[in-house]
Amino acid sequence: MKKTSLSDIAKHLGVSKTLVSFVLNGKAKEFRISEDICKKVVEVAKELNYQPNRIAQGLRTGRTNTIGLIIADIANQFFGILGREIEQEAARFGYRVIFCSSDENPEKSRQQIAMLQQSQVDGYIISPPKHSEDQIRALAKGHVPFVLIDRYFPEIESNHIVVDNFNAAYNATNHLLKLGRKRIANITVNLDLINMEQRTEGYKQALRDASVPVDDNLVKVLPFSHDNKDVARAIKELVGKNSPKKIDAILFSTSKLGINGIECISSLGLKIPDDIAIVSFDNPDAYKICVSPVTVVNQPLKEIGKIAVQMLLNQIKHPDAPSKAQEIVLKTDLIIRKSCGS
Amino acid sequence: MKKTSLSDIAKHLGVSKTLVSFVLNGKAKEFRISEDICKKVVEVAKELNYQPNRIAQGLRTGRTNTIGLIIADIANQFFGILGREIEQEAARFGYRVIFCSSDENPEKSRQQIAMLQQSQVDGYIISPPKHSEDQIRALAKGHVPFVLIDRYFPEIESNHIVVDNFNAAYNATNHLLKLGRKRIANITVNLDLINMEQRTEGYKQALRDASVPVDDNLVKVLPFSHDNKDVARAIKELVGKNSPKKIDAILFSTSKLGINGIECISSLGLKIPDDIAIVSFDNPDAYKICVSPVTVVNQPLKEIGKIAVQMLLNQIKHPDAPSKAQEIVLKTDLIIRKSCGS
DNA sequence: TATTTTTGCTAAAACGATTTAGTAATTCTA
DNA sequence: TAGAATTACTAAATCGTTTTAGCAAAAATA
Numbered sequence: 001m002k003k004t005s006l007s008d009i010a011k012h013l014g015v016s017k018t019l020v021s022f023v024l025n026g027k028a029k030e031f032r033i034s035e036d037i038c039k040k041v042v043e044v045a046k047e048l049n050y051q052p053n054r055i056a057q058g059l060r061t062g063r064t065n066t067i068g069l070i071i072a073d074i075a076n077q078f079f080g081i082l083g084r085e086i087e088q089e090a091a092r093f094g095y096r097v098i099f100c101s102s103d104e105n106p107e108k109s110r111q112q113i114a115m116l117q118q119s120q121v122d123g124y125i126i127s128p129p130k131h132s133e134d135q136i137r138a139l140a141k142g143h144v145p146f147v148l149i150d151r152y153f154p155e156i157e158s159n160h161i162v163v164d165n166f167n168a169a170y171n172a173t174n175h176l177l178k179l180g181r182k183r184i185a186n187i188t189v190n191l192d193l194i195n196m197e198q199r200t201e202g203y204k205q206a207l208r209d210a211s212v213p214v215d216d217n218l219v220k221v222l223p224f225s226h227d228n229k230d231v232a233r234a235i236k237e238l239v240g241k242n243s244p245k246k247i248d249a250i251l252f253s254t255s256k257l258g259i260n261g262i263e264c265i266s267s268l269g270l271k272i273p274d275d276i277a278i279v280s281f282d283n284p285d286a287y288k289i290c291v292s293p294v295t296v297v298n299q300p301l302k303e304i305g306k307i308a309v310q311m312l313l314n315q316i317k318h319p320d321a322p323s324k325a326q327e328i329v330l331k332t333d334l335i336i337r338k339s340c341g342s
Numbered sequence: 343m344k345k346t347s348l349s350d351i352a353k354h355l356g357v358s359k360t361l362v363s364f365v366l367n368g369k370a371k372e373f374r375i376s377e378d379i380c381k382k383v384v385e386v387a388k389e390l391n392y393q394p395n396r397i398a399q400g401l402r403t404g405r406t407n408t409i410g411l412i413i414a415d416i417a418n419q420f421f422g423i424l425g426r427e428i429e430q431e432a433a434r435f436g437y438r439v440i441f442c443s444s445d446e447n448p449e450k451s452r453q454q455i456a457m458l459q460q461s462q463v464d465g466y467i468i469s470p471p472k473h474s475e476d477q478i479r480a481l482a483k484g485h486v487p488f489v490l491i492d493r494y495f496p497e498i499e500s501n502h503i504v505v506d507n508f509n510a511a512y513n514a515t516n517h518l519l520k521l522g523r524k525r526i527a528n529i530t531v532n533l534d535l536i537n538m539e540q541r542t543e544g545y546k547q548a549l550r551d552a553s554v555p556v557d558d559n560l561v562k563v564l565p566f567s568h569d570n571k572d573v574a575r576a577i578k579e580l581v582g583k584n585s586p587k588k589i590d591a592i593l594f595s596t597s598k599l600g601i602n603g604i605e606c607i608s609s610l611g612l613k614i615p616d617d618i619a620i621v622s623f624d625n626p627d628a629y630k631i632c633v634s635p636v637t638v639v640n641q642p643l644k645e646i647g648k649i650a651v652q653m654l655l656n657q658i659k660h661p662d663a664p665s666k667a668q669e670i671v672l673k674t675d676l677i678i679r680k681s682c683g684s
Numbered sequence: 685t686a687t688t689t690t691t692g693c694t695a696a697a698a699c700g701a702t703t704t705a706g707t708a709a710t711t712c713t714a
Numbered sequence: 715t716a717g718a719a720t721t722a723c724t725a726a727a728t729c730g731t732t733t734t735a736g737c738a739a740a741a742a743t744a
Contacts, residue, residue, distance in 0.1 A: 051459055051460050052460055053460065054460045054461050055397055055400045055401050055406060055461070055462045056401050058397045059395075059397050059398050059401050064397060066440075073426065074416060074422055074425050074426050074441075075419070075422040075423040076422070077419055077422065077627075080417040080418070080419065080422040081417045083416050083417070084416050084417040084443055087441060087442070088443070096440050096457060096458075096461060097440065098408075098438050098439065098441075099425070099439065099440075099441045101426055101429060101430070115438060117393055118393050118394055118395065118396045119396050119397070119408075119438060120395060120397045259627050259630070259631055262631045263630055266631065284627060284628070285419075285601050285626065285627075285628045286626070286627045286628035286630070288605055289601055289608065289628055290631045290632055290633070291631065291632070291633050
């Protein structure tokens with residue numbers, strides 16, 4: 001069962017494939033094709049179950065209606081929800097999306113960008129890992145449409161859409177302070193990325209503004225590929241009996257950290273929020289049903305995904321628009337549950 | 343900055359593009375291209391940063407090195423992990439993957455298959471929603487390479503890879519019985535899909551084998567797009583004070599149900615496992631840190647993903663192999679945590 | 685030395701669409 | 715009624731590859 005092509009329809013009717021192409025692309029009036037031929041073409045196309053070959057189309061037009069998405073890990077619920085939103089919004093406009101998980105590894109992301117480039121994607125949505133500056137710069141230089149999400153590089157002009165991480169962390173920390181917590185730790189991840197940096201900055205500023213001394217020993221920076229044990233070690237250091245720096249609250253900068261952290265805290269026999277109050281970035285299901293449901297910094301993932309696609313398609317549609325880079329910063333909201341007491 | 347093509351390299355060296363193509367595809371020896379020309383071609387290709395146009399390649403060869411993935415929802419951690427594994431394994435063999443979330447909606451899945459077909463994907467990995475039998479049959483009839491995962495249609499011969507849902511549910515239920523639970527409910531989802539059916543069958547068989555009467559009132563079947571409220575209603579019916587059918591355990595057939603269910607049970611002031619024991623299919627993060635960590639039926643997602651890709655690529659590589667359909671059934675394991683007491 | 689074989693390469697068709705430039709036949713205008 | 719304009723269409727080039735068929739020169743064989 002060979003697939004039907006334009007020529008098949010053309011032969012079937014004894015007309016040229018030019019005509020068939022015109023009709024099926026809605027250019028019948030523009031090229032004044034007669035009504036009845038039009039109808040016949042449409043009929044035969046249906047009859048033969050014609051499906052346009054997007055590959056051929058892409059070769060000829062240079063546009064594939066495909067976008068490339070590079071995120072850290074689609075198995076992480078944060079990126080899962082984001083990816084879902086992007087897929088959905090893209091589909092609304094007739095775009096497909098190729099998913100790539102970079103694991104925050106710049107070498108992987110380099111290969112993925114190359115692969116996507118070869119696939120002639122029309123544009124990219126990227127959550128760039130650290131040390132991928134040159135890759136992003138290359139895209140910018142090549143005038144390739146792209147949008148960064150979740151983070152960006154301040155030194156590179158780019159379209160991006162992020163949340164106000166500084167204020168998010170500031171408010172979260174403030175929430176803890178208002179509830180009387182004084183020894184607040186921050187467990188974060190060593191991404192050298194602006195978003196993580198800003199979270200820790202916001203945390204510190206909140207402490208300063210409340211005249212609580214900032215103690216760098218209370219900021220634990222883990223490597224990106226951390227597991228249970230790394231988190232457990234950090235927490236033990238923070239709560240160790242012989243530790244002079246005993247803490248009463250933790251701000252987790254990611255939910256991966258938080259989930260591992262809570263597991264560890266429970267296994268140490270500590271109670272949330274009585275012994276330790278918790279606030280975390282991101283809002284996975286886990287936090288809703290956990291021992292003490294977790295107060296979180298919730299990010300507007302739906303919006304991020306939607307806007308990212310729209311910004312990208314806009315660039316694709318208008319390749320040589322004046323184009324001052326758009327930098328969109330969205331607000332987060334603090335969802336208060338039980339993990340901080342009251 | 344125009345992209346470099348084969349012809350550019352050819353012109354640069356004053357040779358034919360045929361030659362360049364041969365060299366860059368490793369067919370130099372086969373077509374006895376001289377050593378030094380070979381070297382020069384490779385050099386110039388690097389110098390001009392040649393990136394093969396996979397679209398043109400795909401048009402000519404009929405193979406795009408792309409696979410289409412249709413799952414229920416990439417934001418669901420179950421499919422997130424599965425998708426990740428599939429992406430990774432596909433990449434190992436030079437394949438990209440286009441992700442589609444069907445929401446268990448056959449109309450969506452129909453459109454997605456059409457879209458993927460137009461994109462000339464080399465094969466499909468599909469978790470087919472109910473009422474998509476005709477779509478799958480069409481693929482089979484067209485000799486299109488595809489593999490079904492998570493479910494299949496018994497009446498359609500297909501390559502598929504699933505878990506032994508019957509035994510998984512049987513063992514899970516048995517676990518509850520052994521711990522002395524007698525009034526065990528099953529909350530499941532109305533997918534009319536074999537996997538869900540088999541779970542409920544396994545549950546019933548375990549009861550029968552233990553001489554515990556099967557009470558159909560204890561099986562709650564929810565619509566696919568259920569939310570908190572639907573689950574809450576089901577649970578209230580099961581535990582209502584005036585209910586003669588008061589229960590002491592629940593087997594959740596999906597984690598989406600389970601997460602909502604646990605939220606509801608907690609809000610009713612019931613204790614897990616004292617009042618109600620819980621076992622659930624799937625193993626999301628949420629279950630690890632929840633009030634009472636949940637005993638689960640864990641599926642070998644890594645294996646499912648890997649095997650699915652390998653089976654698919656095998657079909658793609660050998661389009662006219664004798665091909666008796668392969669039906670792979672994997673074992674699950676029961677991870678025992680605290681939600682059933684001891 | 686004449687023929688065959690090998691070596692090293694190229695021309696051109698093909699994949700399936702889009703799009704430009706054109707052409708006959710008809711209708712309109714002056 | 716001659717020329718212009720309109721109508722309804724088509725031929726052919728093109729996108730960037732792959733691949734088949736073939737060709738000239740050199741080397742090997744008889």
